[in-house]
Amino acid sequence: MNILKKIILQLFAFLFCVFTLSAQTPADWVNPFIGTTNYGTTNPGAVVPRGMVSVVPFNVSGNSPLNARDKDDGWWSTPYSWDNKYFTGYSHVNLSGVGCPELGVILLMPTTGEVNGDHRKYGSEMSEQVAHPGYYSTYLNKYDIKTEVSASERTGISRFTFPAGQSNILIDLGNGLTNESGASIKIINDHEIEGWRMTGTFCYNDGTERPVYFVARFSQPAEEFGVWKKMPKMGHEAAWSATSNKIKYYKDFKAEMAGDSIGSWFTFNTKANDEILVEVGISYVSIDNARLNLNHETNNFDFEATRKQAEDKWNKALSKITVEGGNDDQKTVFYTGLYHIQIHPNILSDVNGQYPAMESFEIKAHPNGERYTTFSLWDTYRNVHPFMSLVFPQQQLNVVQSIIEMYDESGWLPRWELNSTETHVMEGDPAIPVLVDTWFRGIRDFDIEKAYEAMYKSATTPGTENKLRPDIDHYISHGYVPLMEQYDNSVSHALEYYIADWNLAQLAKELGKEDDYERFLKQSKGYKNYYDKEFEIIRPKLENGEFMPDFNPRQGENFEPSPGFHEGNAYQYTFCAHQDMDGMIALNGGKKEFVKKLQAIFDNGHFDMANEPDIHYPWLFNYVKGEEWRAQKELNRLMTTYFKNAPNGLPGNDDTGTMSTWIVYAMMGIYPVLPGDMNYALSTPVFDEVKIQLDPNFYPGQELTIKKTGSGYNISSISLNGKKQKSFFINHADLGKGGVLEIKH
């Protein structure tokens, strides 16, 4: 029987290959331009799943009239904007879907004619953009250069098709999205250069700086090369200097060069349509490792081979889920969402396993697998990690192993980790729900006792020494975090702690730590302290137990500061105690009143689709029997209103895949409302059929099919493998057995 099964599987695999060769592959349904405006902050650059490197068209600098807005005008957090057309090169390390400026450095720029190192001069209008997973191309109008890029995990490859004449390739280490500065380069010979560039200051926070190292190699020797440096402005001495406050060019320079703003050029005599390629290896460990990564992952300037490998990797990842039905735009929104989920967290470790340890300059090596980075946990704990546990469980295992290593290395769990630094952005203790949720989903090949130790530490250490919960003393003594300063986000802090503590309680129970269970469960109910009967909503509270005066529950809309709340207002936080649904419903006056208040939030425009605190709200209707239709209705509205096959097709920051996970789940008709709780809330799938390949190393089932039958979006009944379900929830363990979840309409 086993052999027969194997043959059938192989046959299936073969047929699938034939199919994908002759028809559209999942990657063909990805539109990398989705989210590249309307603050989605995604980008169309070339990247492979969880690649350390992404090669992104950088068009957000230079104050050109071709740019609608750029980084020099104010807060700006993405290397690319759909609304901009002033291209100044391809950046090789980038963040996708974040709200803070960082990375966007090591810029590779082709030009023609005389070399100029000033990006305000050398930039070009871009046109004819093409983006496909693992591939991006644009034409530079000013220079008549076609540019194409692709990537492997740790390298980028660029192919520039030049006109006849003097053609240059610049590597600019000055310009970039990050607000950190400083770089060093050394030209090795006429076709290779190495160096590093400082990064850090994510969200303008100091203390998170690291160099990123690179080696770049050209497909042919340059006829001329050199480095440049923007010279500091001199005082009186400027009278004798030709280069004060100007760019100084060092032709044939082959020693190290360092400065705040430096770059290098390689010049070639080209005939029309000559192609010159550049491969760039990246590492966060050392130049040696960047070279090792480059040597290991290069296809020796075979652009098509790298592109093909990148596309194959995307198809492999994206084909974990196949969909039937739905229109082309819906398929595109879905697969682009799945694509965005595969960008962060990303690989930090080099091909030899080395990586910089958390909050340290020590170099460690990952014993097995890859070390991940870019943990925007306040966002992603809500849905990204549960999703990864279901669809990419090996990757999610890497996530929790990385998180535990970070604790080992730094003594603390991460909150918003970037390249082995804690950026201290956002609040709460979001690694706890990630670890607990992953454990409960059955992904357990990690040291749970050490994980518990780490979680217990942040949940119990006094505030003066507590890096994750600095206000824990009040939290424990008062049961809530009082407002001590106007914009201290105290309520948001506490609400995160309640969820984390509820998760920790569940795990404590599982591990037989009864006392801890009682303690943390009790703590998790402290949210009730914030409920103000006058306004019938949660409200910031003072140390003396009184509510904050002059309260306006609407304050906090549109990212304006709001006392007690971070990136939201009281409406968007008031139903964030879903770890205690019964309690929260009772607190809000019972089921009827709860549904009324929840519906009013949608009806009165208080729901914010663009930020995380309230993104679970639609599914909360499922907790009141008979009101599930409201979820189906609101979700249908939200999906069609905010998610589109268009550059403005995300409601706001993708938040390293959180918004994309939201839409992917919503389109499949399931949502893990509360991390740590294994029940998915069900709603109307967009597709007639969704097939999820289950990883046999983690799940007993092989394939889960979510089948939508009937029409419209009102669900009439639900059955799993033919057995009718009593509620609008379904358990993760049941789904993991595979089979067919039928949602009838």
Place this chain on the structure above:
Amino acid sequence: MNILKKIILQLFAFLFCVFTLSAQTPADWVNPFIGTTNYGTTNPGAVVPRGMVSVVPFNVSGNSPLNARDKDDGWWSTPYSWDNKYFTGYSHVNLSGVGCPELGVILLMPTTGEVNGDHRKYGSEMSEQVAHPGYYSTYLNKYDIKTEVSASERTGISRFTFPAGQSNILIDLGNGLTNESGASIKIINDHEIEGWRMTGTFCYNDGTERPVYFVARFSQPAEEFGVWKKMPKMGHEAAWSATSNKIKYYKDFKAEMAGDSIGSWFTFNTKANDEILVEVGISYVSIDNARLNLNHETNNFDFEATRKQAEDKWNKALSKITVEGGNDDQKTVFYTGLYHIQIHPNILSDVNGQYPAMESFEIKAHPNGERYTTFSLWDTYRNVHPFMSLVFPQQQLNVVQSIIEMYDESGWLPRWELNSTETHVMEGDPAIPVLVDTWFRGIRDFDIEKAYEAMYKSATTPGTENKLRPDIDHYISHGYVPLMEQYDNSVSHALEYYIADWNLAQLAKELGKEDDYERFLKQSKGYKNYYDKEFEIIRPKLENGEFMPDFNPRQGENFEPSPGFHEGNAYQYTFCAHQDMDGMIALNGGKKEFVKKLQAIFDNGHFDMANEPDIHYPWLFNYVKGEEWRAQKELNRLMTTYFKNAPNGLPGNDDTGTMSTWIVYAMMGIYPVLPGDMNYALSTPVFDEVKIQLDPNFYPGQELTIKKTGSGYNISSISLNGKKQKSFFINHADLGKGGVLEIKH
């Protein structure tokens, strides 16, 4: 006989040692403060003979009221000024006696209290300066810190005696004398740091940049450390940044850091009078070599051992000449001159023999001995190298071997070489007289055919391809360099070429190249083209053969620009054809007229003691029999007027020892008027007796004694080893045989 001789020598050596132990050593007669004001541009820093490293109190920056003038106010070319009191650290690579800003970097500064990386803030008033060859000390009033420094060839050592409390040692890689910028550092651990600092732009010329590498090691682990960087000024984004245009401090930072202005700090908790020492190894090749140099030359923080070794090296070098008679000030002026002669040229090669090749980024290794650098040849060809040939012939052999290597490596002889770059400063072809003079003085262990090839190349290559003589085409076709632009220094150029060509002719004759001899000898007489009968002086000439109109022979005094002349005027250049004394005398109207005109230059104040073109003038009287008394008289006047045992004791820039060589020769009563001509002009010695130890590897004699007998400065007769001399000249070969040159008065 040989054995007896050896015993006598050993006995002498022993007696000498006893003497030096019980009495003043030559080093005790050195006053390193001579030349540290009045534009002498020497410094009192700790250095060993020809050391790559000098540890110099840097007090020329910060715009403090404690400074009479500093580098931020305008042209400034020395890391130290006697007139300044605002100390901002010890710089570890420095030039002595030059007129252009360069080096003066890798600043080590002790402070107390809170760390501040801004030299305008952290600097301190200095007092209680002590300087002795190989040792310097000053007290920092602001911090109550005693600082002492010493050096080996390639390392510096600092000993800081701190008060009780928080004590810091800063390494500032931003501030410096050079106008180049950019540095990189990496803290290795709590007691070691490595990095490099860009240098270059000597005389504000671009194209001469190189990094200088260092490793610094502390005698005890720091309790805290970090790096800083002056952050660039942001635009709109500054609203969110705490560090825009400010110094940003990176505590515990242990990765690479780079930028225009960076530094690091190491902090210690000290008790009163705690000593912390720092050793700094330097290399122009690599950080690895800097560490190698440090490991090789360190005395493991034994300051007194390093100081003793440095002093011993000075005594060994300075005791090549001993003097009797003269007053203390005269002895001090003399030995300080000899000290300055031993600073440049200096060692460039590391302990493993490696050095950066000339005009290249290749690393070479010196097969035997040391590679030298800092060849200010336009200055030093006149007297420094003839002096070295007589007193330090092995060092002079190193000089010519280095010069020939530079030709091998770059294809051209050097003119003003600094750290294996050609700075293109000043004019002419001064390596030619150095090579020829050295050869004729009997120092011949170098490839004379290759040397001839190199000299022939610059003397014959057409101007468009000629790096040393760009105006050679006119020079050959017209016999002179015409004035083509107002300040093209055309006459100065040609006068240098005539001297070089005369030297080349002498060597050609020696090597049996008769045609070349005739050709270059003829060329060397072209100076006559410039003689203008109207003004009875040399005068710039136009391409059409007419003299430059609107001529003022005085123009060019005090460094004002002067058409045709560089750093001088017609008076100071008119007797610079001393390669053809008979011809020049005839041109000037015969002996009587020549003496009259020469005397008038002195009498009318046209003689410039502070610059090179005319420094041989006093001895020109010796060329007219019966007029030698004028030389004796003028020299007596010049020596007492311009050379003093005081900070203003040099007439102007020491010019890497040229002025010091002038006074040392003058005080001994001999002067090599014309390089390539083996006749020394004689004049009145200052001392009763001068003994020069001759190197038996180069000279048949062992000791040359110049004895002054009688009183006054009018010479009555001269005898060598008892044989009365007919002229006021004596031949080098005769002196090299040793014995007694008696100058009677």
